[in-house]
Amino acid sequence: MIYKDFQDLKLSALGLGAMRLPVIDGNDSNINEEATKDMINYAMEKGINYYDTAWGYHGGQSEIMIGKALKNYPRNSFYLATKFPGYDLSNMPKVKDIFEEQLKKCQVEYFDFYLFHNVCEMNIEAYLDEKYEIFDYLWKQKENGRIKHLGFSAHGDLPTIKRFLKAYGDKMEFCQIQLNYLDYLFQDAKAKIDLLKEYNIPVWVMEPLRGGRLANLPEEYVNELALLRPKETIPAWAFRFLQSIDSVTMVLSGMSNFEQLKENIKTFEEEKPLRKKEWDQLLSISSQMLEKKTLPCTACHYCTSHCPKGLDIPSLLSLYNEHCFTEGGFIAPMALSALPDDKKPSACIGCQSCETVCPQQIKISKVMSDFTNKLG
Structure with a gap:
């Protein structure tokens, strides 16, 4: 030993x-x-x-x-x-x-x-x-x-x-x-x-x-x-x-x-x-594993300046990636529990303003809806 x-x-x-x-x-x-x-x-x-x-x-x-x-x-x-x-x-x-x-x-x-x-x-x-x-x-x-x-x-x-x-x-x-x-x-x-x-x-x-x-x-x-x-x-x-x-x-x-x-x-x-x-x-193997199950958000924050609800979209996408890769778990729900309701994924109104400036072309409004559903 x-x-x-x-x-x-x-x-x-x-x-x-x-x-x-x-x-x-x-x-x-x-x-x-x-x-x-x-x-x-x-x-x-x-x-x-x-x-x-x-x-x-x-x-x-x-x-x-x-x-x-x-x-x-x-x-x-x-x-x-x-x-x-x-x-x-x-x-x-x-x-x-x-x-x-x-x-x-x-x-x-x-x-x-x-x-x-x-x-x-x-x-x-x-x-x-x-x-x-x-x-x-x-x-x-x-x-x-x-x-x-x-x-x-x-x-x-x-x-x-x-x-x-x-x-x-x-x-x-x-x-x-x-x-x-x-x-x-x-x-x-x-x-x-x-x-x-x-x-x-x-x-x-x-x-x-x-x-x-x-x-x-x-x-x-x-x-x-x-x-x-x-x-x-x-x-x-x-x-x-x-x-x-x-x-x-x-x-x-x-x-x-x-x-x-x-x-x-x-x-x-x-x-x-x-x-x-x-x-x-x-x-390299880690990156390949993650690419298959996670969104390619680079946290550039272009999206946040266009969100009328003031959501911290990169942080929410990071938690979404964790939740999807882990196939559930406690980390995302735990972190989201500290947020007020108007800053959670469910607060997204689906206006797609963020999507017009996303370099990675992530369908953010659909992700927020899916995240909300996954969290029950």
Whole structure:
């Protein structure tokens, strides 16, 4: 197992994410306890020492299961991470009660790593609102030793992350972002990495395989990559991409069965960063994948000056692309929930004024209608 330096710690470069544990009969809240314990026992044996869970994973059962599975190991033999569930605004006044309950669920007296969960457009105002005392309470727990390292995860856009960092950046020790060779440019992950570097904040990676999408590529891409590294598996290519980014310290993978766990551990037995030709090839494949399912908006903003409703059309098209490529998901609805109704796709009146100046000739009015329908 490769290990990465983080302050005075040695962290396994691969962490076990507990969002996609094995379940029974497809019921996400019914975790297969025996299979999960077998996986964690194997992970511990092979050197994984970082375990990431959260309040809402598996319908609230993930923290309980991780607590059970790690209970038999010395507390100093693993690092446990969980998060304050700010993705649900009703939790904002409950930081103390939730934190105390999390300690009980995980059967520990402290958390090695604790995160503000999912900083995004929907919750940034609440996270920054001093009346909830979220930062103050968590910082007090750090001073009391019940949180060893404080950080945050983010699915929000770059301006939202900048706001959070402006408020708390000097106190954040790590940041967890969605990063893979598809989202490096698609979700502007590269710019987020650069921003975090300005604050000397190391990167924790979530969704390294994009929910499994990058574990199985079309045959044409498999053949292209095989010419460069014949013995490398397709999932390993995604991990090698991350091993090529110097600010990446932790890669979290939500492994849902034993075979995935064994394969990923084998990949992380050695560090094999990409050569430039290999890096460029992966980004080329990413572009080709996106071109087949996304609109070619270049964010020139010609459209916005012609929109009588004042819609931020490039941002809406970006969210539409995300929603279409992911075939649903939570990111677009989450971001749109922060907008007033008169700035959402449904506010488009179909006048087509924007289309007269679009260099890419995108049928924007039809897209806005389709987006509205997709969102229900």
